Amino acid sequence: MNHETESMNQGRRDFLGAAAGVSAAAVAPGMFLHTPVANAAARTEPVTDMHRWGLLVDTSKCADGCTACVDACDTENGLNLQSKPLGDDKLKWQNQRSTWIRKVKLQDNLTGNVTNLPLMCQHCEHPPCVDVCPTGASFKRADGIVMVDRHTCIGCRYCMMACPYKARSFIHEQVDQKLTRAPRGKGCVESCTFCVHRLDSGDISTACADACSAEGHQALVFGDLKDPTGPLRQALAKAPSRQIRQDLGLNTGVRYTGL
Amino acid sequence: MKRIVYREWLVQPQRYWGLLAILAALVAVGGLSALYMEHEGHWVTGMTNSVVWGTPHVFAVFLIIAASGALNVASIGTVFDKKAYKPLARLSGLLAVALLIGGLLVLVLDLGRPDRLLVAMTTYNFSSIFAWNIFLYSGFAAIVIGYLWTMAERKGNHLQKPVGTFAFLWRLALTTGTGSIFGFLVGREAYDAAILAPMFVVMSFAYGLAVYMLVLFYTFDADGRPIGPAMLKRLRNLLGLFVAAILYFTLVYHLTKLYGAKHSDIEAFILINGGLYSAMFWVGWILIGGLLPLGIIYHPELNQQRDWITTACALVIVGGFAAMYVIIVGSQAYPQEMFPGHNVIQFGAPGDVGGRIAPYSPSLPEILLGIGGVGIALLITAVGVRVLQFLPESLADRDVDPHASARPAA
Amino acid sequence: MATVMMKGVLLASLVATFGMGVVAQAEEVGDYVLPSSKAASLENCVEPTEYMRRNHFELIRHQRDQTVYGGIRGSDHGISGCVSCHVGYDDKGAPVEIDGKGQFCQSCHEYAAVELNCFDCHATVPTGEAWNHEVAAAHAHLPGAAKTGPTSAER
Numbered sequence: 001m002n003h004e005t006e007s008m009n010q011g012r013r014d015f016l017g018a019a020a021g022v023s024a025a026a027v028a029p030g031m032f033l034h035t036p037v038a039n040a041a042a043r044t045e046p047v048t049d050m051h052r053w054g055l056l057v058d059t060s061k062c063a064d065g066c067t068a069c070v071d072a073c074d075t076e077n078g079l080n081l082q083s084k085p086l087g088d089d090k091l092k093w094q095n096q097r098s099t100w101i102r103k104v105k106l107q108d109n110l111t112g113n114v115t116n117l118p119l120m121c122q123h124c125e126h127p128p129c130v131d132v133c134p135t136g137a138s139f140k141r142a143d144g145i146v147m148v149d150r151h152t153c154i155g156c157r158y159c160m161m162a163c164p165y166k167a168r169s170f171i172h173e174q175v176d177q178k179l180t181r182a183p184r185g186k187g188c189v190e191s192c193t194f195c196v197h198r199l200d201s202g203d204i205s206t207a208c209a210d211a212c213s214a215e216g217h218q219a220l221v222f223g224d225l226k227d228p229t230g231p232l233r234q235a236l237a238k239a240p241s242r243q244i245r246q247d248l249g250l251n252t253g254v255r256y257t258g259l
Numbered sequence: 260m261k262r263i264v265y266r267e268w269l270v271q272p273q274r275y276w277g278l279l280a281i282l283a284a285l286v287a288v289g290g291l292s293a294l295y296m297e298h299e300g301h302w303v304t305g306m307t308n309s310v311v312w313g314t315p316h317v318f319a320v321f322l323i324i325a326a327s328g329a330l331n332v333a334s335i336g337t338v339f340d341k342k343a344y345k346p347l348a349r350l351s352g353l354l355a356v357a358l359l360i361g362g363l364l365v366l367v368l369d370l371g372r373p374d375r376l377l378v379a380m381t382t383y384n385f386s387s388i389f390a391w392n393i394f395l396y397s398g399f400a401a402i403v404i405g406y407l408w409t410m411a412e413r414k415g416n417h418l419q420k421p422v423g424t425f426a427f428l429w430r431l432a433l434t435t436g437t438g439s440i441f442g443f444l445v446g447r448e449a450y451d452a453a454i455l456a457p458m459f460v461v462m463s464f465a466y467g468l469a470v471y472m473l474v475l476f477y478t479f480d481a482d483g484r485p486i487g488p489a490m491l492k493r494l495r496n497l498l499g500l501f502v503a504a505i506l507y508f509t510l511v512y513h514l515t516k517l518y519g520a521k522h523s524d525i526e527a528f529i530l531i532n533g534g535l536y537s538a539m540f541w542v543g544w545i546l547i548g549g550l551l552p553l554g555i556i557y558h559p560e561l562n563q564q565r566d567w568i569t570t571a572c573a574l575v576i577v578g579g580f581a582a583m584y585v586i587i588v589g590s591q592a593y594p595q596e597m598f599p600g601h602n603v604i605q606f607g608a609p610g611d612v613g614g615r616i617a618p619y620s621p622s623l624p625e626i627l628l629g630i631g632g633v634g635i636a637l638l639i640t641a642v643g644v645r646v647l648q649f650l651p652e653s654l655a656d657r658d659v660d661p662h663a664s665a666r667p668a669a
Numbered sequence: 670m671a672t673v674m675m676k677g678v679l680l681a682s683l684v685a686t687f688g689m690g691v692v693a694q695a696e697e698v699g700d701y702v703l704p705s706s707k708a709a710s711l712e713n714c715v716e717p718t719e720y721m722r723r724n725h726f727e728l729i730r731h732q733r734d735q736t737v738y739g740g741i742r743g744s745d746h747g748i749s750g751c752v753s754c755h756v757g758y759d760d761k762g763a764p765v766e767i768d769g770k771g772q773f774c775q776s777c778h779e780y781a782a783v784e785l786n787c788f789d790c791h792a793t794v795p796t797g798e799a800w801n802h803e804v805a806a807a808h809a810h811l812p813g814a815a816k817t818g819p820t821s822a823e824r
Binding site for chain 3 (some may be wrong): 042043044045046047078139141143147149150151175177178179180181182183184185186188196197199200201
Binding site (some may be wrong): 070085088090091092093094095096098099102103104105106107108109110114115119128130131132133134135136137152153154155156157158160161162163164165166168169170171172173174186187188189244245248259 | 297299300301302303305306307308309311312370371372373375376378379382383384386387388389390393440444445446447450591595597598600601602603604605606607608609610611612613617618
């Protein structure tokens with residue numbers, strides 16, 4: 001009986017190995033989209049600080065009225081499965097539903113110049129949300145992704161008070177439909193994870209950046225801030241960029257050009 | 260000096276049980292509201308992703324700082340050796356514990372996952388002031404209970420001074436900690452000010468004393484115990500001092516904010532064009548909670564009358580709730596400044612809020628939950644004074660202060 | 670559909686073969702594996718059955734921290750694996766929520782009177798799980814990527 005178990009697990013392992021090989025081979029030619037890294041497969045070792053994931057937003061390419069990134073994020077993380085609880089006020093619900101990424105439109109007070117940009121969790125190096133969390137549920141992963149451990153979040157919302165970017169949402173209602181890759185439930189706080197389930201499967205991409213490219217805007221470049229030859233660092237080197245609330249010195253993982 | 264005699268509260272049974280029934284009803288309704296919020300989720304409240312802390316937090320923070328303030332009366336007796344305050348000490352300790360429990364319950368029952376309280380008690384992040392406060396609060400309750408023991412048990416009497424002093428220092432840390440929850444939020448314009456911590460300490464002095472005086476007056480009236488005019492004058496003047504100090508700190512807080520040019524917008528919001536919040540600030544915080552009580556307390560005739568002093572205490576409490584509302588809700592309603600020099604035309608979906616004032620209207624369950632917290636604090640107090648000897652038999656001047664007869668009464 | 674039915678038949682014949690003794694024991698410890706689930710066709714779970722009965726939560730909890738903090742998602746011990754293998758299917762071949770009445774997780778937890786709250790947040794049927802190597806490869810729009818059809822687990 002044990003022997004049979006062994007062989008079954010062996011079979012499973014073989015399958016995983018083969019799949020990993022396929023995906024590694026498959027990913028390699030896709031360099032223009034996805035940076036190949038040493039372990040382009042489901043990881044078996046914990047993440048390290050060898051990488052720090054980041055995003056560059058070119059606001060000059062971010063189109064007015066386009067919500068491709070927002071829609072893609074909603075689909076990717078099951079946020080499109082949210083529905084207004086019966087009896088809730090329509091406008092209030094818009095302010096209560098989870099929003100991981102939002103399109104922001106700004107006008108310069110002096111020049112009248114209009115700028116569009118997506119705003120999400122900025123994945124700070126020194127995240128205020130992590131400092132204030134009483135249980136440590138709000139944490140920064142070794143590779144720089146700021147996340148919420150929903151198993152220890154008690155829903156106190158102190159992180160939402162602390163976040164300078166209004167990036168976090170509290171789940172105000174019972175969640176009936178959720179995706180396997182993005183578990184979420186009532187009473188916890190959540191925010192953008194840089195599509196961490198993709199990264200952990202060896203795919204260096206986010207739904208928002210992919211959607212932006214698919215629309216032909218190419219306003220979002222996702223990648224490794226620690227890889228000097230990677231697409232993100234190369235894009236960052238080309239144009240001056242800044243952080244939102246740069247004065248706070250949080251060293252965000254999301255940078256903006258043309259702001 | 261006469262020995263102080265403490266007696267259980269001897270109010271008539273009908274009145275006592277009636278009072279308990281009312282308080283128990285408040286607690287029950289508060290509990291049901293919490294269950295409802297917990298079952299449905301927070302969408303049934305007025306709280307949103309913009310105003311993340313609402314009415315429950317107004318009640319909870321008020322009760323918690325009032326708790327530490329209520330202990331002040333005991334501290335004045337023990338730590339600063341004011342003999343006249345000694346008979347007041349036991350009730351002070353009881354109220355402190357009761358108010359703290361009420362406040363904490365409201366805070367805990369408003370969590371998104373109150374069922375995970377055990378997680379909060381076993382997993383700590385020591386860079387969080389919230390985590391420290393968990394220790395500060397539970398430690399406060401333990402220390403005050405020990406303090407009460409030193410007062411009640413003759414064998415513990417010699418420990419009264421060290422334990423009392425420790426409790427006093429602890430309560431200062433506790434209120435500073437509570438103020439610091441708000442004081443170090445860099446992302447919010449209104450909060451980013453260390454002065455919030457000392458301001459909370461002063462507020463706690465006033466609100467705690469006001470609650471203490473109301474409870475003292477009520478319990479003493481109910482079973483006909485005397486309070487001497489000199490004692491009344493002492494408490495009244497102390498309240499006046501604390502209320503004046505709040506006004507002073509409020510002034511300094513807003514002046515420092517106004518001095519830094521980058522905060523002028525939030526100041527204009529709170530002080531002038533914030534609608535409800537400006538009204539709450541001027542009418543609630545400043546007028547009802549500050550100037551009116553001061554007027555009563557320092558009015559040569561009104562301040563001789565118990566009813567007017569009671570009114571002044573009630574006004575301080577109402578003003579305290581208004582102040583908490585402005586500090587907690589008003590400061591969140593004001594948009595976070597992310598893009599200086601820019602006007603935010605659009606921020607996500609139409610109802611999503613950024614760059615403009617966030618709407619917030621408290622819902623019934625939130626308010627009932629808060630009132631339930633007040634109910635539980637008073638319920639604990641009512642049971643405490645009834646079954647144990649917390650109340651001195653008399654606060655008549657000759658019983659409290661041996662030299663009172665030698666001095667003209669106030 | 671056909672395979673589901675086959676599994677059912679297999680299990681039925683299995684029960685018939687081993688007779689009452691097996692059934693009695695199953696009742697004693699509570700055998701709640703559903704005939705329509707993938708698990709029914711397997712000899713045992715990712716670890717020996719007896720071990721899983723007693724210690725599955727230790728494994729899940731350990732894996733949970735590995736996944737949340739370490740980003741290790743491919744392991745046998747994750748909850749998505751439990752769901753995809755143990756979820757039952759109705760007559761039409763649609764998965765049934767695993768925390769529903771009479772389903773695998775729920776019925777045993779009810780028997781043992783242990784609270785089951787994984788599914789406050791986790792998906793109760795395999796949905797949108799499919800961010801795995803196959804999909805990642807297909808996602809890269811590459812020629813020659815092994816684009817296998819979605820398995821039942823990935824629906």
